[in-house]
Amino acid sequence: MTAESPELPLAAAFPDADREQWQRLVEGVLRKSGVIDATGPAAEDALTTDLQDGIRVRPLYTAEDGGAPLGHPGFPPFVRAGRPEGTAVGGWDVRQRHVQTDPRRANEAVLADLENGSTSVWLAVGDGGIPVTGLAEALSGVYLDLAPVILDAGADFVPAAEELLRLYAASGAPLSEAVGCLGADPLGLLARTGDGSKLRVQLEAAARLAARCTAEAPGMRAWAVDALPYHEAGGSAAEELGTSLATGVAALRQLTGAGLGIDDACRQLEFRYAATADQFLTIAKLRAGRRLWARVAEVCGAAPEASAQRQHAVTSSVMMTRRDPWVNMLRTTVAGLAAGVGGADAVTVLPFDVALGLSDAFARRIARNTQSVLLEESHLAKVIDPAGGSWYVERLTDELARAGWAFFQELEAAGGQAAALRSGMLAERLARTWERRTEDLRHRREPITGVSEFPHLAEQPVHREPAPAPVRGGLPRVRREDAYELLRARSDAHLATAGARPKVFLAALGPVASHTARVTFAANLFQAGGIEAVQEAVDAGSVAEAFARSGARTACLCAGDGVYGEQAAEVAGALKSAGALRVHLAGRPGERRAEYVRAGVDAFVFAGCDAVEVLSSALDILEVA
Structure with missing residues (x-):
């Protein structure tokens, strides 16, 4: 290596390898193993894995498999990050979820989390959480100007939002500096309950909250576009993306119809996705979600700076098991890593015992420390889009985006998200997807460690207090381990x-x-x-x-x-x-x-x-x- 020749050509003495040469080597291995006698592309196909949504994962990806143009972080199509700095400045938001009916106990857990690594609070309020009147006690001692609060209030989103905004005003901090999400989600509520009798009123109320946030608290988002109900009903990654787009478009129609400009309307939405232990699929889903929403915003006439999708990733409840729940720690670690690598703005790691009832202090501690290790010891947030440039990830992102867009078009052709929910079209589609996946689970083609593979019959059961019953009546909530x-x-x-x-x-x-x-x-x-x-x-x-x-x-x-x-x-x-x-x-x-x-x-x-x-x-x- 010299000044005249700064590069060190390590492979210069070896001839270039090509795909055909690799396929011939694969042929030999397959033939010797007795798996299959195939040649050329057929040998490669023998090692291909089928995913949902018609996506096939091949054993080898090269530069020829690259997807659509990536752009740059913080610029359309936002595949690489929603902000120019990504999460490299300050990391992502460590968001802990609290499901507790007693305001005093909720307050103890909230303060413990904020003092030990969490940076925001996701609070269940109303049916399935603390009463609206207990919000003040639950947030007692929380510095509202420092810790964002995210509400999950279901049908009580209006009184819960008004109470939270009142608490902001009473704290003395300028409402203009408030940050968080009021969690209005009328279509998500319809998906959860099946009750659309008040949908029009709820949509109008959510639009009024968004208008108020735009005028008084621009750092506060009023509307949560929650794709979890569809994931938890058995939906695939592409179906999750398609339903989130359809829900987001419905929200934009409502908000602009109520008088908000398209840029302000886009800024009022926060999207929520599931993160699973399939790390590459999760990474690609989050990247595809930003790309798809950028396209929607562009078509609607939004400015580029308003088009970035704000993402909240939550580790999947579908993958959590009641048997051998300790393995859930490993699942949520991988899912949390994938959410961070995928560029989520906020990440919630569910405690390992969430399927058993109310999580205890140890489980919440492990959940938040999982993120602390990823951020502080693994330095995962220091690099913007660490998976970017991987030919596999780029191809998977592109294929997922196309499949998600196709499903979004199906929903729009059916009259939009609300119509698809009311008609049963969406429920039928998700049920068919889950039925196919159930076959894989029954046949152990999709293994569940500790349940369908390597079960431990002498394991002592883990007991927890019962958690508040979730709302029912709409889409089902499935778990991989049910059978x-x-x-x-x-x-x-x-x-x-x-x-x-x-x-x-x-x-x-x-x-x-x-x-x-x-x-x-x-x-x-x-x-x-x-x-x-x-x-x-x-x-x-x-x-x-x-x-x-x-x-x-x-x-x-x-x-x-x-x-x-x-x-x-x-x-x-x-x-x-x-x-x-x-x-x-x-x-x-x-x-x-x-x-x-x-x-x-x-x-x-x-x-x-x-x-x-x-x-x-x-x-x-x-x-x-």
């Missing part, structure tokens, strides 16, 4: 009445190397349904005695295919003679299915089988109510 939770609940009830969990005997045949993989697979599978696995190495002569000793009433053969050919039929017959109510075989039966069935094998379990059906049927056979 497995029903199975585990049956097992728990059996444990309580019989003193032991239902059991399955794993008959390990042949050498250890032959049966270990399928023993592990079968144990994982049955424990996901609350069925305790009892394993022993056996042969045809010893299996009956071992089965009786296990205390189980069903069994599963576990071995390699070669050993099955030698022993499966005889061992299955011995188990049937010993009284096994059902005999499973771990693995695909192939050409010997009929032989195994004649010998006594009742069912086959394998990667990709309907695990919920297998487990439910096994519990039925064992008479577990």
